[in-house]
Amino acid sequence: MGITGASGSIYGYTLVRALHQLGVETHVIATEMGEKVMQFECGIGMKELKEYATIHSNQNLFASIASGSYLTDGMVIVPCSMNTLGSIANGVGDTLLSRSASVILKEKRNFIIVPREAPFNLIHLRNMTRLAESGACIxxxxxxxxxxPTEIWELANFMVARILDMLGIDHRLLERWGEKA
Known part of the structure; x- marks a missing residue:
């Protein structure tokens, strides 16, 4: 899982906690700005995330998750900045986050990118198209x-539930459309 400097850290934090509660082994890579934005928006640092996941330095290209031989079910980048999205779409693998994403794409594993930007410009859209054509889910x-929803955590749970659905992970984060409580 990647966390970048786009606003929306609550989604990343909520996903890490949900995966932990569901017993899913989780590895987290945060960009420098991802760490800063999470601290600013959520009051959470990487120290707190160690309770829920294995944390990797974005500079450690020797980490297990940088190799296709390390089996994973997939990768989610949430939130995903346009900078990170553009780097991955253009094959730049100079950080652990972008290298791991490249590995996920080449191994044809589940790859979900959750951009939190508006509006999109043409470059953003072309980069998203390039990733979608390579197998990513945008x-x-x-x-x-x-x-x-009446509280912000309900909005975060909605997005996290959708991400878990795309990964094929069973959960009960929210009532599904047509279900009765």
Whole structure:
């Protein structure tokens, strides 16, 4: 899992906690700005995330997850900045985050990118198209409102539930459309 400097760290933090609660082994890579934005928006640092996941330095290209021989179910980058998205879309693998993403793409594993940007410019859209054509799922942080959320954590859970669904991970984060409580 990657966490970058885009706003929306609550989604990343909520996903890490949900994966931990579901018993899913999770590895986290945060960019320098990802760490700063998470601290600013959520008051959470990498020290706190160690409780839920294995944390990797973005500069450690020798980490296990930088190799295709290390088996994973997939990768999620949430939130994903346009800088990181552009680097991955253009094959730049100079950090552990971008290298791990490249590995996920070449191994044809689940790869979900959750951009939290608006509006998109043409370069953003072309980079997203390039990633989608390479097998990535582009899932903008656009929570629904049909479940009538009244608190911010309900919006975060909505997006995290969608991410877990795309990864094929069973959960009960929210009531599904048509289900009765």
């Amino acid at each position: 899932m903008p942080a656009s929570p629904g409102f049909y479940h009538k």
